[in-house]
Amino acid sequence: MLRREVLDSFLRFRAQSHGAQLIHALVTEVDVPSSPNAPYIIHHLINNSRHSLAVDVVIGADGANSRVAKSIKAGNYSCAIAFQERIKLPDDKMEYYKDLAEMYVGNDVSPDFYAWVFPKCDHVAVGTGTVCSKQDIKKYQRGIRERVKCKIKGGKVIKVEAHPIPEHPRSIRVAGRVALVGDAAGYVTKCSGEGIYFAAKSGRICGEGIVKASEGGEKVINEGDLKREYLRKWDDKYLSTYKVLDLLQRVFYGSNAGREAMVEVCGDEYVQRMTFDSYLYKRLADGNRVEDVKMVLKSIGSLIRCNIVSREMQKLY
Ligand SMILES: Cc1cc2nc3c(=O)[nH]c(=O)nc-3n(C[C@H](O)[C@H](O)[C@H](O)COP(=O)(O)OP(=O)(O)OC[C@H]3O[C@@H](n4cnc5c(N)ncnc54)[C@H](O)[C@@H]3O)c2cc1C
Missing domain, CATH: 3.50.50.60 (FAD/NAD(P)-binding domain)
Structure with missing residues (x-):
């Protein structure tokens, strides 16, 4: 942060x-x-x-x-949009976010991305992003504010930021x-x-x-x-790394079923460690081959349970 x-x-x-x-x-x-x-x-x-x-x-x-x-x-690229409000919280509320970053998913906060509350030392950034529904960005911002309303109660908006985010390299x-x-x-x-x-x-x-x-x-x-x-x-x-993250976004963020599957997969300690290492070192972490296979099978299992695979197959045929 x-x-x-x-x-x-x-x-x-x-x-x-x-x-x-x-x-x-x-x-x-x-x-x-x-x-x-x-x-x-x-x-x-x-x-x-x-x-x-x-x-x-x-x-x-x-x-x-x-x-x-x-x-x-250099050519144009399609853009997502990100919106965030920097909010100064009362001290007791800020204490909660001192060492915590939150990520929220759901159609109310973004149809295809996530919303967040990130600590910024003496205040928080509350925001969201979307690729497919840019005109509704303010509605999604209201959505994330609603979700965290108890945690940010009494906060004062000190800055509003909105900006395009490139979707892929030029x-x-x-x-x-x-x-x-x-x-x-x-x-x-x-x-x-x-x-x-x-x-x-x-x-x-x-x-x-x-x-x-x-x-x-x-x-x-x-x-x-x-x-x-x-x-x-x-x-x-x-x-x-870009290609894998592109695939993960498409599979896990596009629907509530995909998000459920993501939450389920992320419950696994091995997945958490691989995600953390990849995020920290900015490259796909080298894992244990047997655990990798288990992770893929588990992900597929979660996706099947959450009806993603069958829906995607229907789209294909
Ligand atoms: C709301 C929001 C939240 C985000 N949150 C995160 C996050 O939590 N983590 C993360 O990693 N990324 C985040 N991003 C993305 C991140 O901000 C950008 O990817 C990053 O800032 C890119 O850095 P940059 O230096 O390439 O461009 P910028 O940060 O856009 O910097 C460009 C610089 O060039 C200057 N400039 C532009 N045009 C001119 C000109 N014509 N003449 C002179 N100077 C000019 C600008 O003033 C600016 O200083 C977020 C983006 C947004 C919009």
């Missing part, structure tokens, strides 16, 4: 103390050069006045509505000497809706790849370098 406002300023300060030059500006456009070694021109506004900057390489880390992605025609994540990372690239995982770790990690892999390929800034890199040092490393490390 973390607060972006705290993490972001920590990262900014650390980058600056390592020699990065910060420019507080709004990027409006990036001009892509027509010749291979010419610079990219980044147009930006500082206090409403226009400026431009010539650079060799661009890392677009500018979120879901990335201007950098638009400038390189078709183009590297073009020329421009690379996209984080939400700009579309790196939020299905099932958990986790994007902060993957934004930071993709930024790091990309940055390290550029340092390596440019031999510490001595040589201008090219698209091949970015693909080899960043994209391939990223895909090798995380693509399978």
